[in-house]
Amino acid sequence: MPTDQPADAGLVLRLLGPLTLSRAGAPVPLPPSRKVRALLAYLALAGHSTTRSHLCELLWDLPSDPRGELRWCLSKLRTVLDGPGRPRVLADGDGVALDLSGCRVDALEVRAALQQGVGALPASRLEGLAALFGDSEFLEGLDLPRSPAFEGWLLAERRRFRAAHAAVLEHWLSALPPDSEETLPALERWLAIAPFDRRAHEKLLEALASRGRLREGEEHLAATARQYEAEGQDWAPIGRAWRAAKSRHAGGSGSTVIVTSGAALQPVMPQPNPAVARRASLAVMPFTDRTPGVALRGGLGDGMAHDVITRLAKLRSMFVIAEGTMFALAERRVDSHDAARRLDVDYVASGSLRREPGGRLSVSVQLVGTRSAQVVWAEEFSAPLDDTFGVLDEIGNRIVTSIAHHIEVAERNRAVLKNPNSLDAWEAHHRGLWHMFRFDREDNEQARHFFQTAVRLDPTFARPHAGLSFTHFQDAFLGWRERGPAIEQAYRAAADGLMADEHDPASHWALGRAMWLKDRQDDALRELREAIELSPNFALGHYTLAFVHMQSGDAQAAIDEADHARALSPLDPLLFGMLASRAIALLRLGRYDEAAEWGARSAARPNAHVHIRAIAMFCLALAGRTREAGEYAAAIQRAQPGYGVEDFLTAFKMSADGEGLVRKAAKIVQA
Template sequence: MEGDRPILSLRLLGPLEILRDGVPVALPASRKLRALLAYLALAPHAVGRARLCELLWDVPNDPRGELRWCLSKLRAALDTPDRRRVITQGDMVALDLDGCRVDALQIGRAAAQGIGTLDIDQLKGLAKQFDGDLLDGLELERSPLFDSWLVAQRRRFHAHHAAVLERLVASLPAECDETVGHLDRWVELAPFDGRAHAALLAGLARRGEIGAAEQHLASAERLFQSEGLDFAPLRQAWRAIRDQRAAHQAPPPDRLSTLSQSVAPSGDAGPVEPSHASLAVMPFVDESGARGGLADGFTHDIITRLAKLRDFFVIARGSVFALAEQAIAPEEAGRRLGVDYVANGTVRSLTGRLIVSVELVEVRTARIVWAETFERRPDDIFAVLDDIGDSIVSSISAEIETVERNRAMLKAPNSLNAWEAYHRGLWHMYRFTQAENEQARHFFDRALQLDPTFARAYAGLSFTHWQNAFQRWGDRDHESALAYESAGHSLLVDDHNPAAHWAMGRALWLRGEHDGSLAELERAVDLSPNFALGHYALSFVHSQSGDPRAAISSSDHSRHLSPFDPLLFGMLGSRAMSHVRLGQFEEAAEWALKAAARPNAHTIILAIAAHCLALAGRLDEARGFAAAIRRTLPDYRADDFIGTFRFDPDAEALFRQGARRIGLS
């Protein structure tokens, strides 16, 4: 290093350039060489030579020979006597860019961290990195796979740039020239983002440039109309800005944020309720170039399954396919539709392999929330797609819930809307302590005060009363009645919501209505086969007095759908109790240990582990768990454990036998 300047720099935003100590490094004129360098620089892992040949060469005489030539030139440009940057191991190729300054990678890391977490200086530094499109001016002939990759990457960095500019505009004084420059650039990058236009109009109004604002409004209206987009929200935003100015009240920053968030052209999707998260699933792209085949059918299936969860608003199939027909990029489509998240992916069918890649992007920050690649042998193509679809739907739901929970935790409690209060309640609920459960109840109540039609908030409220009964944190009969009452309200509000039937099924279990409980839980998973908590609750009920093999199957399926679920300890614990009923004590002990190892496992899960280990003859381990329980509950006995559940007589006898072995009887 010389001063603060890295020895080697790689600029990908704008024309590609390599600099060593600030001096440009000469490269051969080959476009393929530059394309290879950029692709390897942005690849998250080593890439096979076959993939690189397929990507860049359309069956020349010797693609591997050309690849070797390109790699040799890259070594000459990047390697030094004491440091190899071009790494080849067998058939795999990678770049070691540790210690190098790569503009695109810096921006990618900042986006992964969260643009909203950066300070002003960091934002300004990122904004300066954007010198143009990724690989500006580079185009390859007869390289469709590379072209597709390049278009997607340029889209991604456009979205990152827009997110940086939006954050800068919100953080800098509205009157300064620098802010206006950022506003102009933001509108240029995202011409159909209503928030950008609203922010620019507000900025011009603050500077007293009403004529310029009116001219911009007219220009924006013509632009929106040319695309068939609804301009009314933006016009209404301008009226609000103008009225405030007339009253000599400049919009404060939080009001400006509210105005910009409320402006999002709806296209043909209809209005999106602002108090709930919303999602658009863009049509998956078949990399073979085919349309109307597996990829389109797969997209339709994903949209349908997500809609059945009723977790958030899902834009209808017709709207997203219409935008895709116009070759609108996913992030831009998300902004046009006014949604919070957009999912998109690709389907690739090779000999003996089916590869599905998917990513979920938070539209406002352009942050990739979740990405995954699924690779399967297509022995039964529809079964394989069904299995992959299960994973995608459950992962999208879980990731959005996690983001929304964490966001709600960062806001002042009295500023939360119903959706945010509900997710704040979930955050506390999953801590599984009496104090946190009471906090969760408070926030679910708050959500229902703000929105009495919020079915999932009633289900959450029912869960808190269920926990009070189950954990003996309150009078069991009274709390059971409240859990049942709240579940009933959830069903009255939305009988097609799987969470409402899940809450009722659990409440009926508390009341000892085994058959009614199973009927409600089966209704929940019928409504939404991807509802992991419904499958877990079925496992829970069957594990005690129903079919233990069905309990194991439901436990496994719930974990397949939601492998990182906050209730994972319960899924594992239900399987452990099922193995006890089947006389498989060693298996029960292993599953119970997995349940107890979860960080939020509560006392009842530790009790399951103690009893299962005792039945397996692993007495020292069992006594360790019994001691841990008694440090919190000194008088804990087998009657407390048996009274918590609803075991059939044979299962009760087995667990009492285990309790006697470790002094809990």
């Protein structure tokens, strides 16, 4: 990296392995004080100003003069970091930071690569990152047993960089030619970092079989079986992978493999391995309670993890590891990254909570992609702890919907980048969602194609049936196809989804929307309530209840359901509909000014369709904001020439009072 000052060129700080500093290739002796070196590492990785009080709490366990000791440590850092005319240790009032511009810091290079996405990096870059890790731990040898806060930070960072190292090796191996001499050493390094990663074992056995090294493969399988059995884990899939590898490369018959299990010999008999439809998979670790004086496990932390796992499972949008497995791994002190690789899941969520002085609860959550070691989402929630169960319920709702939303977005974006001809059912479904949420006719057709592909590949997967029903719903609702046949197709697709999985809330949601199209409002409400009963966190169920009620039902119920849907899913692709439902409900309640504000907000969403802009126009007109209403009217005509009030009323099922308000607003706009 280029530097600003030639006198300070070539400054390199290594944190991966033992802490070292060099300038222009020459080692820079570091102060012998472990606190000084720990301070250097922490500030380098922080990348921002840190308060003196935080640094004192981090590095000193009740010293007599922590701020004095901190000043002494900073003075020692200046002697090794500052260059001529170039101060790098910056202390401004209560804040302390390092200016490392122009320096090379290995850990920061790795962090930047993870943020970019290791899957997108070329093999040469992955090889360089793997070399940065070497064979050592992050800050090897720099432990401070008498500074528990620093030890906690160090342990967490070591776990993160160990996971990053495994991700880099895995993607580098995927980019290497099968016969590369670097393959086996890289696989051994991968297994040294993640000894229970099934994919690493399978890749090693594949490499050994392809090289004809069958005895080594048998020995590795036997050692792996003993290792897995000692941990109470199932190694049978690895045994099956070894038989398949031998059959591919050595013409083997897939005969029995004998391995040691305790003192006895246990055969692994050949078994069929049917292809299983892929779903995104998630492991949720028990939450750690970091409240001083409280045990790390049990209590609120375990209760919140139980609640999150249960609610995510009820959504049925992904495969969620059962809590018994997660709690058992936590009892063995298996960290989240290791657990994710042991379980071979796509994502792992972990978190901690802390009861703060003053009666507040703070909860931190992080969602990580296992194979990329990339943080998909991280958030901190805080609420007053006056009602423990109410607070846990509120924060749990936000955690569940955020995890589900960000996994959905990540899977959708991943599917978009793949060749359409190579998609499996899960990927085709998410490719369909990507098009569906664009709300134009051409994308709706594309969405239908991908949902049909997903249904063909896996008829038992309920979600694509619901998506297919939604595309037909849009045809009828937005007038893109003949209304009658589109309604029947929406109904049939929803019914097929219910047959595939009657416990999936999306199936009942799709059927409820189709029932609404067929003018069976009571049946529609029943199906939508069933969706919410199955999964209280299913935001689309709450939104569609608001959608139905805002037209001809209970206007206040529509407002409440729309607000709940927004609280559950504040970034939802259908957010415009939630806002518009609130606007029409307010209009029916005679609260025109409020309705205008919410209508304008709904129309401002980037994927709002013509009916949403019409709602904004009607609300603005009745609120007396005729100039803005006229601007919306002109925009609607440019987007869909000839659109009028009858198009709107054909699409919706307004009550008599609602229809009267719409016609009144239309006359105001036309005047």
